[in-house]
Amino acid sequence: MRRWEDISISERLARSASPAVDTVGDLDAFRELMRSSAATMYTNVERVALSALSDWYECTDTGAFRHRSGRFFTIEGVSVDVPSMPIPRWDQPIIRQPEIGILGLLVKEFDGVLHCLVQLKAEPGNCNGIQVSPTVQATRSNYTRVHGGTETPYLDYFRDRARHRVLVDVRQSEQGSWFLSKRNRNMVVEVSGDVEVHDGFGWLTLAQVHDLLGQDDVVNMDTRSVLACLPFGEPAPDERSRHSTGELLGWLTETRASVDISVRRKPIRELNGWHYDGNIVTHEDSRHFDVIGVVVQAHGREVGTWDQPMIAARGTGLTAFLRTTIDGVPHVLVHAKVEPGIFDVAEIAPTVQCAPETYIHLPRQTWPPFLAELLTADASRIRLDVTQSEEGGRFLRTRSRNLIVDVDEPVEHPDYRWVTVSQLAELLRHSHYVNIQTRSLLACLRSLRDSPTAVESIV
């Protein structure tokens, strides 16, 4: 009956990641479905002044932008103090959304092969209309239906843990420089019974999802986050890793215990270095991001029309790993990054996570470590170079280049550590260790043909 217990989860994931197995549907057909769906499922986005939003207002008490219902999210100003950092103090707007939503992926075996039920979803911020999202992508406001829309399909599978096999259930943070303590519950639930496939949903193997990850802006951020949390069977940690997992945990404890960070709210109009003219909120040097207003008309989605503020980043971000092989085991270089919105001071970040346009005109000695190596890497060293979108419900056409560059020698830096993919997987069983940028890169890394996942998956 419960045949899934015959084989371990990691083996079943590896099989699903193998291009050789039978699939429920053809990937070309899925791509055609994405194209054809674009005719019925799309959003029209019109930019308007923040002060012209009808459902949102600038709260006189707090100086923040709030929804008239008091729900969804707010955009607030904060003043950040981190005395031990190179930039010890700054002000910025930030999205506050303390509710914990669900990013849920439903999986099911067909002919012995796990498939994921993905959803085609048009979000107003997407640069290309439709992207592939998890089965369920629900804020609390969504699933308590504050906006009066229809019930989120498949949500019940994730509401009652006892009814199905839960493969992943862990809260993970989102961008710590854009969100204040934003966390989502990343869940993967396996079902055995029949599942009705609604319009705009489809079953894909992990190999098929991995193929889609090789294309720009197809697999959305929420999906990448959930995929990263899957318990793939990469080689066991600690045996041939540069540092033991205990050492990595101690390194994080050291950072988290020694850095003082204070984040205080401040009215948006009083933020140093930022300007709000009733239209948009901008940085005085035209850097970082803008807060803008949009009116959205959605077709083929739960609700027809609404307006909202969004974040629009200036330029494309860079999210990159240096990778090397140590004692025969691939390692990537990570950093314990302190960000104001992070739930617990610092999380593991990629080798580089920045907006290159902030630095490109400055002398190289002011650049973040390893940025120059990554931007000037020889093409033969580049293993992955794909641009992925940030979450299209909050971010307007905001994208990051995901880059993986191989190096021969494990360069050392006191604030960085070489870790194995299996160590990241081990840490991802827990909340708040591995940041969203690292999760996105990890999902992409596993899609490479030379990743341990793919090597193992040739069954």
Added chain:
Amino acid sequence: MRRWEDISISERLARSASPAVDTVGDLDAFRELMRSSAATMYTNVERVALSALSDWYECTDTGAFRHRSGRFFTIEGVSVDVPSMPIPRWDQPIIRQPEIGILGLLVKEFDGVLHCLVQLKAEPGNCNGIQVSPTVQATRSNYTRVHGGTETPYLDYFRDRARHRVLVDVRQSEQGSWFLSKRNRNMVVEVSGDVEVHDGFGWLTLAQVHDLLGQDDVVNMDTRSVLACLPFGEPAPDERSRHSTGELLGWLTETRASVDISVRRKPIRELNGWHYDGNIVTHEDSRHFDVIGVVVQAHGREVGTWDQPMIAARGTGLTAFLRTTIDGVPHVLVHAKVEPGIFDVAEIAPTVQCAPETYIHLPRQTWPPFLAELLTADASRIRLDVTQSEEGGRFLRTRSRNLIVDVDEPVEHPDYRWVTVSQLAELLRHSHYVNIQTRSLLACLRSLRDSPTAVESIV
């Protein structure tokens, strides 16, 4: 040179926990040292009205008690809302001490046996003067020397992780009903070189510390907390445990994601159900605890005289495990307990953690689950029954009965889980999973002759 790498840490801990090995000092001599030290190392504690404290004042802005330096800690009022709980709303005073201090235990091998450097320390709240504390017990205020005392001995061993072998380095929370987000960095550091033994310090094996844990009020709370974090080599998790560790993590995620808790500050004089007359803060039903003022004269300690507020609990607490054997492996029954001061909504708590005097006069159906079974257990079932003190720097003569009761069958309750000691040990590699009451019980449990630790330790 670094001979400690020849044998795994867990084996070396097990050896140190064996009564059969050679020890640097005799335990009777150590007990005699405790008695004789009491003549020179003691505190005189005089109760005074809170309004009569000279170094502390009631802040007019916040209605909290603060030190005139603005440091150490504050005692604040909070209003707690947890809509999904049986008691959905209450007010209470709470200690706010957001700085992360260090609880550090120095260990060193003598003749192949690990010894811990413990400290005899007289704290004003101790019911019996001197207790055994870790090598270093330092708040940030301590080690930045706000109080103008002398430098904390041995602190440098814990300041620079790179110089020594770090066996434990993890932040753990303290009592979530008394402290708001209080966390200490629990550290165990192994040294190989010579260590000068200052007056009032001594080397003990784990077996000797375990002997002391069998006595009331000898091993202080901070020591019990650090001991619980030691990576003992209990049998590996998941193989014969009732639930996989992944299932336990999912269970915690479920609780943490689904419970809404809000903790808002409120002036102490405005707390519902509490009364402050300028002398002490008391609950209107004389329950829970009082906030009192004391003047302390210390001898043999860093600073001569000071005054401070303290918490004095009403009655002795109960902290208890039900224990049983499932498939040949001992399991204890735990609970995911929501408390207002906890850093992340809920942590793993023992089977029962309460003040029995709150319930004893009420009908049994209103008692917390399993309290009746524990209080009425047959003597032949009681494996541990020892009263341990809470931290004597903040709590006046506040104690908890630590109880372990064996049962034949694993009784089930939807909100409780049977876990193995090795699963608790695995979770204790991480912060904020296992609460202080569970850590205290775990340290005591490992001191029992029938614990897996002791069984393995007969080398």
